[in-house]
Amino acid sequence: MSQPYCVRENKPCVGWVQRYFKDCLCNLKDDFSFAFGIISLVCWGVAEIPQIITNFKTKSGHGVSLLFLLTWVAGDVFNLVGCLLEPATLSTQFYTALLYTISTLVLVLQSVYYEYISRWRKRRWMKTNNMVEDEKEPLKPGKDESGIPIPKARGRTHHRREFYYTSARSLAGSGTPPFRTYMRVAKSGPSAMALESDSSSEDESPLLPSKKSGTRPWPIPGAAASYGTFLAASVNLPLGSKALMEVKTGFTNRRLLQEHSMEHSALGQWLGWLMAAIYMGGRIPQIWLNIKRGSVEGLNPLMFIFALIANATYVASILVRTTEWESIKANMPWLLDAVVCVALDLFIILQYIYYKYFRETVSSDGEDYGDYTDASKEVKP
């Protein structure tokens, strides 16, 4: 097989880059573009690790919106397929997509574990314990119970706090869900989701006294379902369509596709735009969660700092490579998405600074999940 060659520069491509990334670096612009691509790849590679560690330390995933993570996963799928089909995308783009899909899956699984599986196990354990206790003791209101501001308890995020301030007996009543908890009509769209207040990660409102009972039912990811409906409806998934066949064929060989780029780039573009819409919309649940809680505890800002750098260098890698309109146009969904995400991540980082340093009443040891230790200050009226 002949060594790929830079025609204009009259020299061979950079060997290892060609070998591992199937990319031909011919000049300084290409080198810079590739370097930016690698920075982006590394940043995405590490971006989610701080959050995974924070979740692990707090044994919770309440700081990050699960909906946000799910939109990442959904966008990642379109991104991967779009990158495969669109020849104008760089190979670093594809590898970056592969890398963050994997780390996001880890983060999603971890959050689901802490927020649902582990909580469910705790609740089961509590129930069993309460039943045993109820058999031993006659029913009488505990003296602490009257002083407990149950409606203000922040429930899910602070399940440890619940254990301290909510009596075993009041927890035992939690089998009865608050009114309408289970009979939720699926609403679509972020605003509808925002109105939901008693399920999923987005259910903390520490600043406003809640009208609902302090005892909490097993959380159903209602908002997740609503938002999923919204996303599914807005992207109009191409299942069973001719497009799916094209994707199947496309997977077989990216090189082959490049030869027939005109045939397939339309689908690649289409998937790219779907990806962009999903990614851009995905930040909304996180921004909303922060606003609703009036707090950023449990959220690791490093994830958004890395994401910001990763998105910025991603844009740079594309724009430094070429300023030809044709290529920029083909990369438009990826460019626009990354630019908008930079702005949204900046917003989230500013939100973090605001809530952490200007609004947060709890002073912790510098860790944003430290409020568990100081829960009484927030819970007591």
Ligand SMILES: NC(=[NH2+])NCCC[C@H](N)C(=O)O
């Ligand atoms: N699973 C991921 N980290 N996906 C990366 C998403 C990239 C997209 N530009 C965003 O910032 O949302």
